[in-house]
Amino acid sequence: MTGSLMPLAKTTPTPLLYVRHGQTDWNLEGRMQGGQDIPLNDTGRKQARRNGMVMKDFLPDLGKTADDFIFVSSPMIRARETMEILRKEMGLDPHDYKVDERLREITFGNVEGMTVPEMMVERPEVVRMRREDKWGYVHPEGESYKMVSDRIFEWMSEQKDPMIIVAHGVVMRVLRGLLCGYAPAEIPDLETPQDQFLLWRDGSEAWI
Template structure:
């Protein structure tokens, strides 16, 4: 069934950007709250997203200085935000951090790949495969728990904003905005070279 909580009424325009690629992304490793820096490809993605967002805002006659900028406190999100702001013609600083936008925590599994997890903990790996939404890794959190955290942040969004965070955060955020079955939310595509938009009650990409 779709996630039961609807998006807040009159939610303002916002753009959401996933951080650029890291070496752990390229290797398929679970990052979670490990502070892995962007690689060169990731920095290029961040700069490219800044250009895409600037062109979109120009088309709407929206000035970036009128937007609120908020990022996850993890370094890969902060560097992405700073490169994005440069692309918008803004100083690198001038954004806020919000702990609720941290990536989902994978606990003891952070740094491992899915095949490594399946080899070490085959029973737990199968439990995760069967219920990725509700499964809690050892010492970690589930997508359901992450969604409750992000929902608290979303409920307070009261001005047009640009957000930089993580793949898991993007997945549950989309689940909070549109009717997506919970089993599908953890498997949503989360590109690092596109900008997700919410405007006038509709979602889109640039």
């Protein structure tokens, strides 16, 4: 697929700070996590604490305080745990944030819990079709990247205030695509570190 995504409106709130949830055991094992509610592991909690400490010190560099942002999380356990650790490290009430169902991770359907090597043995057709069109491929009983992008576009189009978002890797990729104009074929390969957070401001992005 060529071309780029329909851009979000110029009124998209800025700045945005995006935190991917910390590591889980399934991340470590390379399992298709998707819609499964897997908690953070010890490394993931350390990553969340790091991001909270760095963010607390970084906001003054933006000329902002935490009160200038809406805090919003995916409803999934790994995202909410990350948000609560983040807010605690920032000296804020850990539980005072919003949750939006549309920020949930992509659903990989009936291949969730499998690693790619396992899929190559048990579901080689899924591996093949994902490689042919990772953007448009709808996982069996699940979603495609495009479907996630559509719901994130709808969600972002409603937002008016600067935000600190905690969600997932695929959500991060499609949001970057919408904000920065990446081509659909590029989006599934965008990096999604868990030990840094993304700053998007005035049309450009940076890792902090």
